[in-house]
Every structure is written in C-alpha cells, then in structure tokens.
Amino acid sequence: MEAFTTHTGRAVPLRRSNVDTDQIIPAVWLKQVSRTGFENGLFAAWREDPSFVLNNPVYQGASILLSGPDFGTGSSREHAVWALQQYGFRVVIAARFGDIFRNNSTKMGLLPVVLPSDVVEKLQEAAEADPAVEITVDLAEREVRLGSESWSFEIDDYTRWRLMEGLDDIGLTLRHADDVAVYENGRQPWLPTTV
Amino acid sequence: MGRTLAEKVWEQHVVRRAEGEPDLLYIDLHLIHEVTSPQAFDGLRMAGRTVRRPDLTIATEDHNVPTVLGPISDPVSRTQVETLRKNAAEFGIRLHPMGDAGQGVVHIIGPQFGLTQPGMTIVCGDSHTSTHGAFGGIAFGIGTSEVEHVLATQTLPAYRPKTMAIEVKGELPVGVTAKDLILAIIAKIGTGGGQGYIVEYRGEAIRKLSMEGRMTVCNMSIEAGARAGMIAPDETTFAYLKGRPHAPSGDAWDQAVEYWKSLRTDDDAVFDKVVEIDASTLTPFVTWGTNPGQGAPLGAAVPSPEEFGDPIERAAAERALEYMGLTAGTPLREIEVDTVFVGSCTNGRLEDLRAAADILRGRAVVTRTLIVPGSMQVKKAAEEEGLDQVFKDAGAEWREAGCSMCLGMNPDTLKPGERSASTSNRNFEGRQGKGGRTHLVSPQVAAATAVTGKLTAPADLAQGR
Numbered sequence: 001m002e003a004f005t006t007h008t009g010r011a012v013p014l015r016r017s018n019v020d021t022d023q024i025i026p027a028v029w030l031k032q033v034s035r036t037g038f039e040n041g042l043f044a045a046w047r048e049d050p051s052f053v054l055n056n057p058v059y060q061g062a063s064i065l066l067s068g069p070d071f072g073t074g075s076s077r078e079h080a081v082w083a084l085q086q087y088g089f090r091v092v093i094a095a096r097f098g099d100i101f102r103n104n105s106t107k108m109g110l111l112p113v114v115l116p117s118d119v120v121e122k123l124q125e126a127a128e129a130d131p132a133v134e135i136t137v138d139l140a141e142r143e144v145r146l147g148s149e150s151w152s153f154e155i156d157d158y159t160r161w162r163l164m165e166g167l168d169d170i171g172l173t174l175r176h177a178d179d180v181a182v183y184e185n186g187r188q189p190w191l192p193t194t195v
Numbered sequence: 196m197g198r199t200l201a202e203k204v205w206e207q208h209v210v211r212r213a214e215g216e217p218d219l220l221y222i223d224l225h226l227i228h229e230v231t232s233p234q235a236f237d238g239l240r241m242a243g244r245t246v247r248r249p250d251l252t253i254a255t256e257d258h259n260v261p262t263v264l265g266p267i268s269d270p271v272s273r274t275q276v277e278t279l280r281k282n283a284a285e286f287g288i289r290l291h292p293m294g295d296a297g298q299g300v301v302h303i304i305g306p307q308f309g310l311t312q313p314g315m316t317i318v319c320g321d322s323h324t325s326t327h328g329a330f331g332g333i334a335f336g337i338g339t340s341e342v343e344h345v346l347a348t349q350t351l352p353a354y355r356p357k358t359m360a361i362e363v364k365g366e367l368p369v370g371v372t373a374k375d376l377i378l379a380i381i382a383k384i385g386t387g388g389g390q391g392y393i394v395e396y397r398g399e400a401i402r403k404l405s406m407e408g409r410m411t412v413c414n415m416s417i418e419a420g421a422r423a424g425m426i427a428p429d430e431t432t433f434a435y436l437k438g439r440p441h442a443p444s445g446d447a448w449d450q451a452v453e454y455w456k457s458l459r460t461d462d463d464a465v466f467d468k469v470v471e472i473d474a475s476t477l478t479p480f481v482t483w484g485t486n487p488g489q490g491a492p493l494g495a496a497v498p499s500p501e502e503f504g505d506p507i508e509r510a511a512a513e514r515a516l517e518y519m520g521l522t523a524g525t526p527l528r529e530i531e532v533d534t535v536f537v538g539s540c541t542n543g544r545l546e547d548l549r550a551a552a553d554i555l556r557g558r559a560v561v562t563r564t565l566i567v568p569g570s571m572q573v574k575k576a577a578e579e580e581g582l583d584q585v586f587k588d589a590g591a592e593w594r595e596a597g598c599s600m601c602l603g604m605n606p607d608t609l610k611p612g613e614r615s616a617s618t619s620n621r622n623f624e625g626r627q628g629k630g631g632r633t634h635l636v637s638p639q640v641a642a643a644t645a646v647t648g649k650l651t652a653p654a655d656l657a658q659g660r
Contacts (some may be wrong), residue, residue, distance in 0.1 A: 016510075017507045018386055018485075018486045018511060020486065020623045022621065022623040022624070026625055027258075027602045028604070031272050031274075032271070032275075033233035033237075033275055034234070034237075045629055045630075070386055070387045070420070073386055073420065074322065074417070076322040076324075077230075077231065078340060098420065099422045100336050103337075103341070104338035104340065104341075107338065107340035108340065117507070156354070158216050169340070170242070170343065170344050170347050173344065173348045177348075179210050180210055180219075183210040187221075187223075188454065190448075191312070192224070193251060194249075194250055194288075194441075
C-alpha cells in the first residue's frame, strides 16, 4: 500500500448523493482478473454524458473527489477503489460513506475523509468557482485546509498509523499467528468444515 | 448489564484485543466466487503465502455464469471462471463449478449445505453476505484485500460496529412478504440509516418468518447501509438446519442446540439505536427510484421531488425520476414493464419460486419473464414439484442457477430504456444493464406483474385463470 501523509491537489465537485459502487465501476468491468486497467471504467456510464463533471477539461489532473453524502454504497467491489486510484484520485471527501467502501479504501491507501455536508458544499463551491484552487488533506494533523480555512476530520489512530506507514495488514496479523493457533484449538467442536 | 446477540457472537470470536487497535476476529466460514477473488489469490502468490484454512473455505461460480446450458460465450467471463478453478485447485479449496449439483449463488448454497449456522462469523467478497445473519451469526461483505487477508490468516482486524434493533411489531397482513417488509424498512431509515451498525431484526413479525423470509430480510441489510443484519436463532432455525449435510449430528447436535439457545439478546441489554416499525400496516412495497430507499407502497403514486424537504434528497429524486422515465403523480400500478426477473440471493429460494408459481399457475405472462433458481438444488427441488412446468406453461423462461439479471454480468441484461420488475436487491442506474430501469418487488408482485404487464399485486388479479 502506498503511504499517505499529506496531499495537496485540485478537486472535482461531484454533486450527487448515493454514488453507489455500481456507478463508480459498472459490473461489466469486474470481469478482469488483474488489479490494473480500471481507470477507464471509472464512472463509465456517466462519462458518456459530455456534461459530466469529469469530462470538463478544467478538472483534468484533479486528485481529490468532493462528493455528496453516501458515497460508495452498495456492492463490496474493491474495484471501485482501484478505479478511483488508477484514475488519479488520492482522497474522497463526503459527509457519509458506505462502510465496505470506506474499509476497502483504507486497505489500499485511498483516503476517505468525512466532513459535514455544509463543509463539503463549501469545498465544492470553491472548486466550481476556481477549478485551479488547491485543497490540502493532512492526515498527520487530521485536517483539511483551503486557503486560510481549515476543518478537522476524525479517523481512528490505528488506521491513520497504518495509512501513514503504508503497512500491509496481512503482515501485521501474521505477527500474531500464535494467538490465532491458540484460538483455533479452543473452537467449538461442532463447527462445520467444508471438507 | 446484559449483552446483545451481536456482542455475544463478536466476543466469542475475538482472537486478540489490544488497546488502540481493532479486534482481531476469527472467521468461521469464508465463501468465495469468481469475481472478487482472483486478485486476492494473486496477492497470496506474490507474497509466497498459503491459504491457512482451506477447510473453512468454499467456492462457487455464480456471478458470470450463463443461465442457459452451454459454455460461457464471453471470453473475459470464461477466463475469470477458469481462474477460479485454477486457484481452487492450487490452494485445495472445495469448488462447485457450473453444472455441478451443488453449484449456485454463494448465499444460497451456504445455508443449503448447512454450513451457515448460528453464532458463526461468515465473510465473502460480496455485500449480500449479510444474508447469513438470518441464522444468528455475524456475516458481512468484504473487499478483495480483506478476502486475501482471510485466506492468509482466517481472521480480520475490525472494530465492532454499533448495535441497532429494528423491532417489527405486529403481524404481516396476508399477501405481504418479507421482501415488502425489508423494502419498507429501507425506505424508513434510508440507504445510510444502518451505516456503522449491525442490525438485529426482532419482534413478532420476524419470529413468524420462515428461514427463507429471514434470509430475504437480512440480505438487504446492506441496502440500508448496515454491513450485517441478524436474527436470533429459534426452533425455526434449528428445524431448517437439522439433517443438512454440514449440520452437526448426534451428541454434537444437542450440544450445538444448547449453545445456540443462548444466542439471544439479554432482556437488560441496551442497543445503541432502536427503530420500530408496525408490520400490520404494511402493504406490497415497490421501488420507484434508483436506490433501494426510494420505495413506496404499490398503492401510492410516483412522488414529486417537492415532497422531499431535504435538498439533497430532492435532487436525488429529481434525477431518479429522469433516469427512470417517470412522471410525479403517476400511480405506481400504471407503470408498464418489459421484463420480469424472479431470482437472486434475495429471492431465488424454493419458497420464492413456489410463491411465483402459485400466481402463474393457469395464467399467461405478457412480458419477458426470467425465472432463475438460486442454486442447482433449488432447481431440482422445484422441478420435482413441477414448478418448472407451471412457469413454462405460463410462457416464462426456466433457467439454470446463477446471479443472472440481478447484476447483468452474464448475458441476462436489460437493454437501454427497458424496464423490469425484479425480485433482486438493487435498483441502481444501469445495474441490470446499461440504461435499464429497475423496480424492486417481491416474487408475488413480480409474478402478478408478468401477468398484466404493469406493476401489480396478486390481489389485483381477477379470480378467473
């Protein structure tokens, strides 16, 4: 996982709520067996509309997505995270996220930032008024900054540490393999196996 | 203080707990399918890791498979299915491939084999894993990174979600189903209402549901934002499980049942949130919009965006009506559909097919109607009862098992502008095919709609057949 400490970039205002993962990456794109090449599938259906915000050349190269509430609801497909990252996004800011999407993001180093709706709205307005405006997302300080203003956001210490160090969860868990073995010895005897 | 069911099951599975870290949770059963697993197996190979417990892992082919006999025509889909076969063979994982008697939708086959039992932790790279909570375990969907994590360690690091009780008072009226109930619940609490919670469904109406109905309810927990939904096990649960291939037997059965009986929320336990709903006031419920929370009783009309006070909801309703090609004020019963789909992990079980067949028996469909059993075993059982003949006589298509038109990864899709009444779980834009328009309904409403070509409740049909 790519480490995340602080990121400054331009932002795209996506003025939609309930952006489900079927919109982020339609199912037809999930047939790939590799982890790469998903950027072309990002918002594939919406991008066919020339007026869709990502088609506006002024937002090209933006790396922060500013969405309405309930971003990433629905399907558990991690491909949604891969598509956003491979397209160039490092951060998504919204008032609410689907639980699975949020979890998947933190496994991959895409930072989901929860800010109140009125703050997201303010950031969206700023990015609409001046698409060149830069927003800073500082994970160390747990803070989003725009010009002279700043807003703090919440993220638990453990996830923050993992993101800042770019650590692989599996490696961390394997340090506790002995605990897992002890637990396994005490499992209830009637529990099923698939054998 | 007493504990909730969710707290009891969670605590039973904590391998390791440390200050400032998520719990390390043991996973009793890991279900796998072709779409969300290939990159996880690649990850294992790249890191030189193995599958810790292939004996707690089971795989099936469901999302991509065609529901007509014959090979997979799409080469990309075929590669994905072949990749799963290769991975299952390499890592020693039991697989039910296309054509196998045990093949089916991942959330149908777990319970069918008796692998889904009370008090277990169950995960799968699929958000509808919440289905398995109907047996009183904690079951939730995970992404591919977590699939890899479970393969390698049989555990997941996770913070325990908050607990929510959804108390369903009273009884469901005749003709109102588990699907109507869950659609009404989602409309009430919203697509984000369950975010951060494990939901426990409780109350008289829930106790009276069959296991199939309970699975339908828990299945759609994710559509209300909750990663997991659960129902305390009871005699209905035990009766369903007894005698299934992987259920305990003999002394182990008695031991298990004694433990399972302790899996209930203590009377003095406190939930973080409680929502109440009166089942006795419900009627058949359908969706009109593009998220599962945009639903209404079938007797209502398409709402006007102005009815929504919240500006974000108003904008979402405006956009949904535009996408759905609907005009505010149109009675829902006047909406004409092109296709009816009965199937999916929500409503692809035998009870659902029986309900649809009861309505179609002696009647004829006027729409393209796909009946897709959730598993090969469901298909076989339905054929033994002659349900396939009822469907064929009515003019419906009787298909092989798979996810099919629920998400249109196989050839079963809507064309742009086509409209369906579907027993599946998501009415998202393009879910059933690009430009397709989906109305979520119960199997009963789906069948009645196939007869008239408009959204219809069984009670609306003339008595004559």
